Amino acid sequence: METLTKKSASANRSSDPKPPLKNRRNGIWDRMKQQKYLYLMSLPFVAWVFVFNYLPLWGWTMAFQNYKPARSFGDQEWVGFKHFVELFSDDRFYLVLRNTLAMSLMGLVVGFIVPIFFAILLNEMRGMFFKRAVQTVSYLPHFVSWVVVAGIITKMLSTDGGIINDILVGLNIIDQPIQFMAKGNLFWYIVTASDMWKETGWNAIIYLAAITGIDNELYEASRVDGANRWRQMWHITLPGIRTTISVLFIMSIGHLISIGFEKQFLLGNSLVTDYSEVLDLYALNYGLNMGRFSYGTAIGIFNSVVSIILLFTANGLFKKFTKESIM
Secondary structure: HHHHHHHHHHHHHHHHOOOOHHHHHHHHHHHHHHOOHHHHHHHHHHHHHHHHHHHHHHHHHHEEEEEEOOHHHHOOOOOOHHHHHHHOHHHHHHHHHHHHHHHHHHHHHHHHHHHHHHHHHOOOOOOHHHHHHHHHHHHHHOOOOHHHHHHHHHOOOOOOHHHHHHHHHHHOOOOOOOHHHHHHHHHHHHHHHHHHHHHHHHHHHHHHHHHHHHHHHHHHHHHHOOOHHHHHHHHHHHHHHHHHHHHHHHHHOOOOOOOOHHHHHHHHHHHHHHHHHHHHHHHHHHHHOOOHHHHHHHHHHHHHHHHHHHHHHHHHHHHHHHOOOOO
């Protein structure tokens, strides 16, 4: 009898109507009043995001116009998807897209895997002074301008006193110096290696921070069970930073085709244009520099739309198979 009474009471509670909408609204306003200082502190950042990230989206209308700077918005000629049709009909666009995807994928693989293992190996160092020295030296190149980095790389690969050619010739690996910067088939590797040298130390910082959050008792228990340091890295450290790896990987995929143009612009030359030109350079050269503002805007919209699709796709796949996501 007592069991039936409890069941009936539970059924009555579950069948209770939801609180009126007015009460729920009052609850929301009460919470906002309680957290009013937090909302006030967030207002400048919300305004900054709106002004610099959402307000400029009004400029996307240029892609559907034959935009002329001297005319007002109402006097512009609307042409629909003309510029997008022209974009997808241009053979140069697909060559540039190939270069962008190739360098992005190479940079994603190298620039994502190397910092993880660098952070894990750096964490295993026991000498604190040496550890801090290596970490400092590794992330200093991040603060060096790409203009300086491009000059260093170009000089190192030069046929006239370049250290790379001098070493290869001195070791009798090659007979004559190689003009690395004039070979298009090597350009992707040069850009990837340069980016890895510049950003590995900086990208490893967040993994080092995640590693410090792992409970030391796990390592102590594994040592009691006879696990060596390689086993600890594989079974404790890597699983311990899995969430950080997943989130950063999803965000990296979202920026797969938005790789900028600084590296390619500074390291490239007329001899390797077919390998160095990326979407952002294509928009600059065939859009803005030629006064085709609508065409350049169409390229920018293509970049943004593809990035959003890649981001949501990667997030959905990770959420389904690994239960990790960013939204």
